[in-house]
Amino acid sequence: MRNGRHWGAREVTVAYGGNLALRDVTLEVPEGQVSAVVGGDGAGKSTLLRCLAGAVRPTSGEVSAPPQHEIGFVPAVTGVWSELTVAENVQFVAAAYRITGKELHRRRDEVLGSAGLDDVLGRQAGMLSGGMRHKLAFSLAMLHSPRLLILDEPSTGIDPVSRVELWRLIAQAAVTGTAVAMATTYLDEAERCATVLVLDEGRALRSGTPDEIIDGVPGTIVATHDPADPESAWRRGRIFHAWSPGPPREGDEPIAADMEDAVVAAALHARVEAGRRQTIPDKGAS
Numbered sequence: 234m235r236n237g238r239h240w241g242a243r244e245v246t247v248a249y250g251g252n253l254a255l256r257d258v259t260l261e262v263p264e265g266q267v268s269a270v271v272g273g274d275g276a277g278k279s280t281l282l283r284c285l286a287g288a289v290r291p292t293s294g295e296v297s298a299p300p301q302h303e304i305g306f307v308p309a310v311t312g313v314w315s316e317l318t319v320a321e322n323v324q325f326v327a328a329a330y331r332i333t334g335k336e337l338h339r340r341r342d343e344v345l346g347s348a349g350l351d352d353v354l355g356r357q358a359g360m361l362s363g364g365m366r367h368k369l370a371f372s373l374a375m376l377h378s379p380r381l382l383i384l385d386e387p388s389t390g391i392d393p394v395s396r397v398e399l400w401r402l403i404a405q406a407a408v409t410g411t412a413v414a415m416a417t418t419y420l421d422e423a424e425r426c427a428t429v430l431v432l433d434e435g436r437a438l439r440s441g442t443p444d445e446i447i448d449g450v451p452g453t454i455v456a457t458h459d460p461a462d463p464e465s466a467w468r469r470g471r472i473f474h475a476w477s478p479g480p481p482r483e484g485d486e487p488i489a490a491d492m493e494d495a496v497v498a499a500a501l502h503a504r505v506e507a508g509r510r511q512t513i514p515d516k517g518a519s
Contacts, residue, residue, distance in 0.1 A: 239263045240285070240381050240412050245294035247280050247435075254280040256435045257294070261428065262381065264412040267403060269423040271416070271496055272432035278416035279309060281432070282383050285414055299381050302330060305374035305411075309385040312370040315359030319350060322358055322373060330377040344372040348402060364395025371402055375411075382406055384415035388422065400425070420492040429492075431499050438499040443492060450490045451502040452478040467497050476501050 240262045247255040255277045262268045262285070270278045283289040284296050286306045298304060306312070314322055323345070327337050345351040348368040353361065358369060367387060374382060384403065388396040400422060407413050415426075423429045424443045431439040431446065439446050454476050460466035466475040474488070476498045481487050490498065 238380075238412075240297050240299065240414075241268075242281060242284055242291070243295045243297070245281070245284055245291045245296065247277075247284065247289060248292045253435050255284075255291070258430075258432070258435070258437045259440070260285075260414070260430050262412045262414045263427070264380065265407055265410050266427035267407045267413040267415060267425070269415055269417055269426035269429045270432060271418075271420060271423050271429060273500070275434065276432040277435040278432055279385055280435075282306075282385050282414060282416055285381070286383050299379075302377070303380040305377070305379035305382040307370045307374045307382075307384045307387050309389070309416075311366050312373060313358045313366055316357065318355050318357055319345070319361075319369060320354040322369060323376065326373045326376050332377060340376055340378070344375050347405065348372045349398070362395075364391040364398070367391050367395065367399055368402065371399060375402075375406060379411060382411050382413045384413065386416050386418055389418055420496060424492045431496055433500045433503055436503070438503050439495070446499075447490050447492060447495045450495045450498045452476055452498060453481045453485060453487050454490050454494050454498060455481075455485050456488050465501055467493075469493075478502060478505050 241260045243259050244257045245255055246253065246257055258277065258281060260268065260270065260281060270281060272278055280289060284291055285298050286304055287298065287301055314325065317325065323341050332340060342351065348371065350365065350369060350372065358366060361369065371387065388399050403413060403415065417423055426443065428441060429443055429446050430437060439449060454474055456472050457475050458472055460473045460475040462475065465477065466473040474494055
């Protein structure tokens with residue numbers, strides 16, 4: 234186990250030219266826990282994780298992370314070398330971290346055994362199934378026993394069974410004391426994490442435990458077959474869930490939110506608030 238240190242970002246802003254990819258975002262990543270970052274495309278999830286990994290330097294704010302050799306990183310594009318075998322992928326990464334001899338064999342057996350890949354050492358990585366490639370990428374990132382593991386949408390695009398297996402590996406890494414920061418598009422995964430940060434257009438909308446995110450849903454959510462405002466509704470199976478900023482109206486029957494409802498409602502609420510700010514007259518204007 235580790236010593237319980239917190240890594241993360243504090244009030245981080247990242248600007249690309251005149252565009253702000255992140256605006257005063259704070260994320261805590263304690264050792265021994267999984268911290269999720271959720272949000273739509275362009276929300277800033279990858280930029281935030283790349284700041285933690287040291288690949289992006291923030292324009293302002295502070296990043297706390299261990300040295301590079303104590304960080305494991307799995308990018309959104311699976312971090313394996315398709316033309317190499319599984320064993321050669323392991324050897325390549327091991328050489329970068331100067332892991333040799335008995336230690337290399339021990340770590341290889343541990344990470345590949347946990348991932349169920351110990352019987353495909355001679356198979357070319359490009360010939361593995363999608364789920365197996367993702368588990369290999371995870372194994373390579375864990376080979377050097379990092380203190381901070383950064384995963385950018387690690388389970389996107391793989392089958393449900395492989396996703397469950399990959400989540401087991403992620404949870405196992407946290408149990409051993411690794412700090413895990415992961416971006417995910419699967420909100421059921423976010424509900425399993427210790428903390429969740431909701432991003433939208435580079436801004437932090439909500440942060441806290443999954444229960445705090447769900448309990449803090451602003452406004453009212455109802456289930457309906459015919460939403461009054463399609464722009465404030467989203468499909469859930471055969472019906473829609475619809476959000477409104479105020480308290481329940483006459484005839485409304487509010488429903489209990491889950492993580493998906495909470496994230497969508499937070500984004501809609503932020504846009505309503507932004508619209509209100511734009512319509513407030515500037516008191517200093519003549």
